[in-house]
Amino acid sequence: MNFRQFAFKNVIRNKRLYAGYFFSCAFSVMIFFVYSMLAFHPDLNFSDKGSYGQGAKTSMDVSQYIIYVFTFFFILYSMSAFLKSRKKEFGIGMMLGMSELQLRRLVFLENVMIGLASTAAGIAAGLLLSKGILMLGTSLLTLEQPLAFYWPVRAALLTFAAFTLLFLFISLFTAIILRSSSLIDLLKGTAKPKPEPKASAPLAVLAAVLLAVGYAAAFIVKGVLVLFALLPVAVIVSIGTYFLFTQLSVYVIRKLKGNQELYRSRTNLVTLSDLAYRMKDNARMFFLVAMISTVSFCAIGTLVGMKSMFTGQLSEALPVMKYESYSGNGLEAEQTALIEQSLANAGIDYKPYVIHKKSSANTATNKTYKFVSVTEYNILMNDNAVVGDKDALLFYPDDMGFGGRAREQTGKIASQDGSVFAVTQSGVMPIRLQQLGYADVAVISDAAFQAMPASQEDSASFVYDVTDWRSTLAVSKELNLLLEGGEKQYEFISRAYAVHENNQSFGQILLTGLFIGAVFFVAAGSFLYFRLYADLPQDCVQYRAITKLGLTEGELSRIVSVQIGLLFFVPIVVAVVHGAVALNTLQNTFGVNLFKESALVLGAFTVIQIVYFLFIRAGYVKKLKEAVQ
Template identity: 45%
Template sequence: MTFPQFAFNNVMRNKRTYAAYFLSSTFAVMVFFVYAMFAFHPAFHQETIHSSVSLGLHFAESIIYVFSFIFVLFSMSSFLKTRKKEFGLLVMHGMTNMQLRKMVFLENVLIGFFSTILGISLGLIFAKILLMAAENILELEETLYFYFPVKALVLTFVAFLFLFVMISFATVVILKGSKLVDLMKGNAVPKAEPKASLLLSFLAAVLLAGGYVVALLVKGVGVAAAMIPVTTAVIIGTYFLFTQLSVFLIRALKKRQSFFWKKTNLVLFSDLAYRMKDNARTFFFVAIVSTVAFTAIGSLVGFRSMIFTSLAAENPFAFEYVSEEGNNNEMDHVSLIRNELDKEGIPFKETKVMVKELLAKGDSDDQSIHIVKESDYNDLIQSGEFEFAKADLNGNEAMVVYPESTVNSGKRNIEQERNKTIVLKENQVNLEQRSSLAANIFPNFVDYIVVDDGMFEQLTQFEKQRDYYAFYVKDWKKTIGPSKKLTSAIEPEAIAGQYQFFSLPATWNFLNQAFGATLFIGLFIGAVFFVAAGSFLYFRIYTDLDDEKRKFAAIGKLGLTDKELSNIVTIQLGILFFAPILVAVIHGAVALTALQHMFDFSLVKESMLVLGSFFVIQVIYFLFIRMGYIRKLKRSI
């Protein structure tokens, strides 16, 4: 048997230990390859489609690559600890330190090579499905056809082969200088009872509580200012939570004899402090990584919801056309809009509003104001099926319509502005404001003053006069096809200052594709972080499996039943598995709440969707781990 064959057989004999590491590495390779396949796709390099998506995908690749390096290095260092005794036996039988390091190097390269091959193969197998999914998510106008991704294949193979070679060199350095006596003892070296500092435990509680309170209390731009100090405090607090506070709480529970000596709590908590202390850094890393994944995905989903909700709220009409005086294309453009909607059989309601712009006396300087007549306003709100009250004005009475954004932001208090006198400079008329309304029914997000029809006709002195056409379509998302035609037909002919054209479906479609690309990239990165977090916990739990087998085999001789064993292992694994996940869920919920305060937009639905989905998947993952773990323990008893 040659030395490479010996290394290969060693990997095959440790299939259980290496299985999760191999599959997780394969998944990382597959995701990297999929990103590369999309990034190099010819469709993304055409100007008509999101060329920026390609840049975003390459950026995502770099994040995945760096994270994969950390993930693989951490995983390998954990595996090496579980094989110390095996290495000691090999050295005892004559293997030199150089041969030992060579063997480990070859094992890592073999695992890396085959996981790279399998990851690329799976990416190719599911390539067409993934391309179709991306096409639907991004809502691209052109088909993402299947192509053989030579560049993506070469980049992935070279990048990950280099990564695994570098990891192999790193693991060799870890083994360098290990003594035979240390290898033979392995993990059997007696451990000192873990101790926790009362001061550091208190500091952990203070930092976490303080960070949460500040994050939940600050509003608006204060959230951005508090982000760095709060994040720093929470990260430090999380580290001390797992290294100090968790051990302190377990030791406090053990001192309560009424609790510690109850049923199987003695077995459950006897070595829980040791395992928490040993795995503290892993739990800290998993908690932070999971928090980043939660917050990133939640933010992307939340921002997308916020943008589209705001877009629909601020633009209730499917199409808006504003024509200035002297615009010779007015009737042609309005007829074009009507004809396109009629051609597609789309029902719509059209309203024409005449707007006069004139000067009014302000506190310091003259102000330009926009005036519309009562009948046009009433027709407008009826066409859009709004629940606003009709205007009923007489003489010089006026109603001011404010943009909702200025009222909701707190910049305006419309109640305080009632009974205000509006002095029209050129017409020598005083308008008395009797009522007000916050609505986005007029263009350009400025104030509009509604007056009686007779008063409107009397205002003959004005700066400008324009016509505003509003087209209300109930199912406006179905007008994307006509809106594209109208946008291409009207906008290229635009003459500066003569008219404005806005298409809600076209704007929505553009933003949907842009945010779809961002969400697509973010979800895949989040998936990598998600799998890595679960894999880290899997590795750490299974690292202690041999010790747990010996412990429960000894306890089993004292009469431990299968039911008691299952209960003890389930609770202990649950604490070890869900402690960092629960901390990450709390961190993520606080972070998303802070973002909600920053943008004054509810992210409760999005937060529950992201955090809930992740938690449910982790519960399913835990149940599979628990089932296999208990089965292996029972076999050893």
């Protein structure tokens, strides 16, 4: 048996230890491959969309680099954790005569084998899941035609080349790691520290205070203040999270051990005694997992929430269909007739409104108003307002709490020709009125409106109301092509078309966020997996000794389930709480309800973590039971 065969058989015979590293690498390769498959899809060519197309292509390329770079560091960490769990094995090999050069060559060959196998497996898994990925891409990008399957040769070659280079570099880099370890260090392996874990009461209290302050600030600040509070709150919560795992958790466990009735009940003696060591030893890993998971939750939750928010805002801010005709437009009659004929040909029932607006600037107050007659206002708003010839109803856009300029509650407004109107009522502009344009609107009597002189800034809004506005997308696309290039004489606006374009833009960003978030989340899960199996040899020794004292299989399963459950769920629960607070802040900032989107994102990650926990727990308990028998 030559050296390459020895390395190959070493991998095959130690499948359990290599499995976590292999699947983590394969999943990372799969994520990169399926994203590349979408990026190179012929139906997603944005080159014909001008600056938007260039921006879309650039963002997808940058996201591809982000995924690759993070995957590099993730695999590097995974390899480091993987090697750490094998230190004792390497030490024995060196005692039996293996030279340092042979050890480095062994690790290099093993890593190259796993790297090439995981690269091939990741690409194969991506091909198997390609149909579902293309359907997901179609849904997120809100494409009218589904993305067709194609053979992603370019994506496969890029993925294979990129990850082959990555694994070769990491394989060479691991030689440096091994060379710095002495024989005694290798033989000690991953032995746990024996001293009783200590915790500082002041630092434990500080952890609780920092988290409370960070959460309180996140709930209190609103509007533009969020931008200023973002960095300080993030720093405070991060420091508080670190002390939560390194100090507060150990301090709470010590207090629980001080409760003799609880401590001596059933198997709590074993559970709590070992738990303090686990929390202290894994504190930095818990912190890392919690923060990475929080970033994943917040990134995806924010993208989903922003997409929902902008869709909702567009639906409110835009009329179903509007043709805005400016002063001097000679095509008004022809083009409004075209719109009405197109709607009729599509079988869409509509209700038309025409709102004439006269624009007037007041140089004394440096304000511009859009004046509307009360009759057309009543028709649009289905109201019966009455306005005197010298009176006005004043409406202004909502500043959404971002500190807009002060509005007139009472007083007078003046037009450019010197006419003065007393403001009898003022308030935030109703949605229907806001859809006509983002400017202050003054409603005046018909006589006053007719007497107001015309100007080059005057316009008329031809509004077409449709009950099912989403059904107007096809005709809106057709009209958008026919009515483009108005040269400031007219403007055509469609809610269905604007929402469709918004969904496509955000869909691309959301698709990118999902892939990056998936890499982050798998990285967090892999950190837990490697740490858990690094402790397996010591756990086998410990539980074998306790079993001789009468520990039953049921009690063993219960203890291990609690310990693994805490290992998996403590950082995730902290991350979910962090993410929920962050998304709530986003909700308060923009004044929209993101509960559904937040619950969907956080719930999906939690379910995935539960499934992952059940799978890992079953294998871990099985290994322990085999060891203690």
